Amino acid sequence: MTSERLVIAMDGPSGSGKSSVAKAVAQHFGLAYLDTGAMYRALTWYCLQQQVDLTDADAVLAAAQNFPLSQGTTADVEMIEVDGVDVVEAIREPRISENVSAIASNRGVRDLLINMQRDAIKNSGYRMVAEGRDITTVVAPDADARILLTASEEVRLARRGLQLGGTQNNEQLAQQVSARDAKDSKVNNFTEAAEGVTLVDSSDLNFEETIDAVIKAVEEARQK
Template structure:
């Protein structure tokens, strides 16, 4: 059990990060937030005024500014070099552009290699949009989380309110629907369910119920 890899994929606000963090905590695994890595590159592009369409320059940013994670008493923190960007990468300007940035093959190539390095020893939970299909196709457990656009928009709206981010519900709903389309239609590593992934629809489910269901799937696999 301590050497397995758990891959959790799904669209925006399907609960991937929250579920992955809880599973990692319960199993004493390492949590790798791949979405935060793409958000960090997007943050860097905005900070250094690099065009979201400039694939080469974006890839250079990923090489120049290492992205790391550190645990704290308030949860996991995200750093670019020595700058803590945990909240900055969740701002609306980053959210609006991250799909475009993450669609670039050179950017994905750089970050996928970094993610694979983190997963080499096993005992990890990794969430994203192409973990089970591209990053960790050999993962012992693969989960594909989904939920209705309406419910995912409600989750993001409440999350933003709690963080003091002002963004109206309909705008969030439109942004999520647009991101679903972009993520599932991009040429490089599109958002699709791996053939051997277990589909879990989280609509109407609490986080605790989702975690319990996934633990049941893991146990059913003999781990």
Template sequence: MAEKVPNGRCVVAVDGPSGSGKSTVSRRLAGAIDARYLDTGAMYRAVTWAVLRFGIDPQDADRIGKVVGEIDLEIGVDPQAPSVRADGVAVDQEIRGPEVTAAVSAVAAVPAVRHLMVARQREIIAAAGRIVVEGRDIGAVVAPDADLKVYLTASADARARRRSAEYAADVTATAADLARRDTFDSSRAASPLRQADDAVVLDTTELGIDEVVARLLELLRDTDGGTA
């Protein structure tokens, strides 16, 4: 049976850097409270995939800004089977590839891309009613009025180990890539990675997925006096 959440409608914002456990935790939490699930990072990855497909340089902000509005994105919000389609093509696997991963920070930093994606994300949140949203600027920018804002973090070593295991990659190379993305995402002008002032910070370095989800459920029970 799904957990009850305050007032029926509930928006949970889960932010944090790569490898902090956002995706698995968010999907598990969404399933536990019978909510929808939105991976905003997948949206930026899908745009990046389309940009590369058009043959556009990820550093060419002007060209990206001109074509981003022409990209047709379909985002599935079922936590059991999230899906992403770009221009009619299922790209769930493609957007996790090395070419997209290397380019996504640059594409996501283009103001026109962020403006369009944030607007789309807010539409999805408004329509869902009950939803867990993960990303890098959800609590601070996309959904500042979320019922619960969480910022997940973990040590650099733990994040690198998790991500390298997920993609069967070299740990040292993965750590270097994560450091590069952290610096880029935190310093960009448009909606940088940052913790919302009222977010609950949870270090997942020594915690298992079930422990993190249990902690978030406890926080939700306490939200506005709600009970589970």
């Protein structure tokens, strides 16, 4: 196994498939994997458990400063614990999706989590796929490959519905995908590729084709 540096930064809106694709790409290249969105979701879960007022920015920041998170970085095994509690399933619940923007829009919280994400990349030996919403521009702008994975809103809503096993109605899906993207885009622009970032539109691609497109984009970036 090579120890050559390879950091892949991947951003994208809700339902773009970036988590599944990023895991597959990490496995292809033998890299660690970091789901930064899960960090925000886990902190949301923690704040709700601690009955923190999510409209109180200072209270949310104080909770973040004492956030007992343990997150794995292996692509094929998801491990996310908060104070020893397995929250892998809990952080995907609708109540988390409905409240996570309150956490993600807190500047102080973002600074804390960004530092944690940069530490994770460093601790991987700079061999990681990190995915989220501000990885290509803020967390790892010096990544070896930077990719914005997107798809049409219609496709993203359908994919998120399948991901949630049909448990959400159209209104709930729109709240989790479109409405959340609108809120979060006020903090970061993850709908347009910044300079040097490769856009991969998967609207007309299946899962395997999307993985292939991202791998191709990574290989091309490495040759530059």
